[in-house]
Amino acid sequence: MKNLRDFTYPELLLEVEALGERPYRAAQIYGWVFHRDAASIDSMTDISMALRERLKPEYRICGIDVLDVKRSEDGTRKFLSGLDDGARIESVLIPDEGRLTLCVSSQAGCALGCLFCMTGAAGFTRDLSLSELSGQVFAARGLLDEGERITNIVLMGMGEPLNNYDNVIRFLSVLTDGKGMGFSHNRVTVSTAGVVPAIKRFGFDANVNLAVSLNATTDEVRSRIMPINKKYPIAGLISALKGYPLKNKKYITIEYELIKGLNDTVDDARRLIRLLRGVVCKINLIPFNPFPGAAFERPDARSVDAFHGIVYDAGYTVIVRAGKGADIEAACGQLRARSEAHEAAFNKNN
Ligand code: SF4
CATH class of the missing domain: 1.10.150.530 (DNA polymerase; domain 1)
Structure with a gap:
């Protein structure tokens, strides 16, 4: 059917x-x-x-099954959904300064294997269909408190959205259609790890915000933590961002995960400034949120402040994104990993 x-x-x-x-x-x-x-x-x-x-x-008309919901003290809600074939995905509702953002997964798992990401460590299962993408929005609406409404959507959950290109474009058409789900283009963001050829296409095929997960200022470090950099090194990525067709006074969001001792130095901050010259962007600094078994540590507050100060003084709009939902296993992939570990233990004991 x-x-x-x-x-x-x-x-x-x-x-x-x-x-x-x-x-x-x-x-x-x-x-x-x-x-x-x-x-x-x-x-x-x-x-x-x-x-x-x-x-x-x-x-x-068929939705996705919400299997588990975790609610943080700060109002963040993370939910695990089961799909028809048994695949599991996570989505997160994040309240922040009058906004309520839903973070949507674009794939079950992810093939890109970024070292700071638990989803990457668990590998790739498959792309999500249009009904599974939109189903996360409908499922999230079922978790809202009285008077709440989802104001923003980010495709920043499990998976690389630009590797599920056609379904993501179809989802965005439904999501931003006034006769469909009715979200404003300005309130929808797609985040990529840097699939350079797809970024070039995406600028013409979609009219939503673009975020890029950069996370390093040298190819040596970026290739170490984001294997995709070996295929699409920093220079090509930055050149794609410089040529990106921004519409309606939009800017690109640069996501930079700060990892202790790896990419959080004063030299990194200075290199970042030079790298982004000519890219119309704002910068989000995200102190790494360690998960069980992670090979990296959270940077200390002093280096985060120093990094922020250097980038800010260079004239960029830069914010340090507060970690949300730390008490509910908010790192992408944690809830699914825990659920699968429980299931494996259950199967072993029965
Ligand atoms: S950070 Fe994003 S692109 Fe990288 S492995 Fe995790 S889900 Fe995939």
Whole structure:
């Protein structure tokens, strides 16, 4: 059976046409599925009973199953979802200064193997479909407190979004469509580890914010912690960012994970400034949040301050992103790893 959450509007038009129905039916169904979050075909009450009966043997509206939710003292909520084939993904709701941001996973696992990331350590399972991407938004809405609403979406969870390119582009079209999920382009951000050829395409195919996980100022260090740098070294990445077609006065967000003794020195800060000259950007500094078995440590507050001061004095907009949800295993991949370890232990004992 086909899941109606797996169709963009143009795709639904073709489905409806194949059923011999008028095009406006596609708009009705699409609106019910993505705008009104219909739970079933029967709930589409302005669609004739005859059409609903025709749809039911072939189509369904199906979400993802939330298996576990952890809530931090700071209001961060992290949830683990199970997919049809048993794959598991994580998503996180992060409250911050009047915003409520949902961090969405784009893949089950990740093939890029960044050393500071627990998801990378667990390997890659598969790409997520449109229904699994949008399903995280619908599932998160079910976890909201009274009066809350999701204001921002970031594709910064498990996976490399630009390695699931077509589904991510389809998701963004539904997400930012006023007749679909209705999020503003300005409130949606896609974060990449630096898939250079895809960055060039993405600038033309999507009108949302771009974030790049840079994390080092030399190829030697970056290749060590982000193996993708061996394929797409820093110079090519920076050149792609300089040529990136920014629309509507947008800027690129540079994410820089500060790791003690590795990339947090005064020299690194100075190199970062030189590297980013000519890139329209703001910089997020993220002190590393250690997870069990991590090979790195969190930098001390003094080096974070010094790094921040140097970049700030050079005229950049730079913020130190406060770690959120540290008490609920907020590092990407931690919840899934724990759940799989429990399952393995359960299977062994039974
Ligand atoms: S940081 Fe992102 S790109 Fe790197 S391994 Fe983790 S999920 Fe993949």
